[in-house]
Amino acid sequence: MSAIQLMVDEHKNIKRMLGVIRKYCFKVLKNEDVDYKDFYKIIDFVRNYADKHHHGKEEDYLFNRMIEEIKGPAEKLVRQGMLVEHDFGRLYMQNLEKALIAFEKGEEEAKLDIIANAIGYTDLLYRHIEKEDDVVYKFAERSLSKETLEQLDADCEKVEEEAKEKGIQDKYLNLINELESKI
Template identity: 30%
Template sequence: MEHSHGHGFYEHHQFEKPTEVLSDEHRVIERVLAAVGKLLAVPPAQSLSHWKKALDFISNFADQCHHLKEEKLLFPAMEAHGIPLEGGPIGVMLMEHEEGRSHVRAMRAAVEGLERGETGGVESLLSHARGYLRLLKEHIQKEDEILFMIADDCIPAAEQTALLKSFEEHEAREMGAGVHEKYLAIAQELEAALNISNE
């Protein structure tokens, strides 16, 4: 089993809890949401490469890497300690993940249409992007301020350590090595292209 690649992010940060990883990812996701907010003011036909980069980030980092760690690992661990998956805070999060995916599918279809020269997708792209931004902003706040605290309280320390390992393995298996570095670089490229200072 090869362990020398792809774990730099975890080694560097020395996380103690799985929710710390997820909060760290939220900060990177927020940077890309800010970039999408700026893209709303630019005619999409002139910024398709930026939209494609943002959608790559959203689908692969925000969803595959981040949301799937919650859905496959964190939420089941919480359920095992008495927090129901249906109804309650986890149910709301799962519903919002699906809502986000539906916005992303619509944005992707609109961008593909614009690439083919179909101008009808502009309004759909912008309205779904606005919906996604609104949703994710509130979603992140709910997780940071409510859900992660519940997770920290209900999952025993030894299990938290095991979950961190599972997070790392999920990323290596589903995404390949260096996923955080790759998508942090995409966030930085979008900021540079849109003159966003991340001070």
């Protein structure tokens, strides 16, 4: 499988978690029974699967190669677009974690920040994924040399194998299934 197709497939998993996040937030909004500890599981997924595992491949391999080989338009797209959005996603997760801690300390109003940051993240990521799938990845496939794409495939396959040995993919796909079963 090509690295680009792998990243598109990972986006499908991430979008499943975005659906979970939205449903959890709706339960909070309706004041339904919610296991707030599940939000920590969501943060773990975002930080370790969506960000470290998936964004790691983009940032360490794909985006760097786009900047080096394509230059101008790729550099602007990556540095002023994709990387900025990755950082906004990280900020949403930091703020979500702070809100959860405040809620655990009895600050009922922190529910607003839980919903705001979780929904902000989902909105950002849905749009981000659409841009990557429809624009960035296709631009990379059209513009990078065959050799660069082959090296990208090899590098990402190595990352996947190392992650598989650690059980990363199974852990986080099982987590999605677990949380989907609760909503």
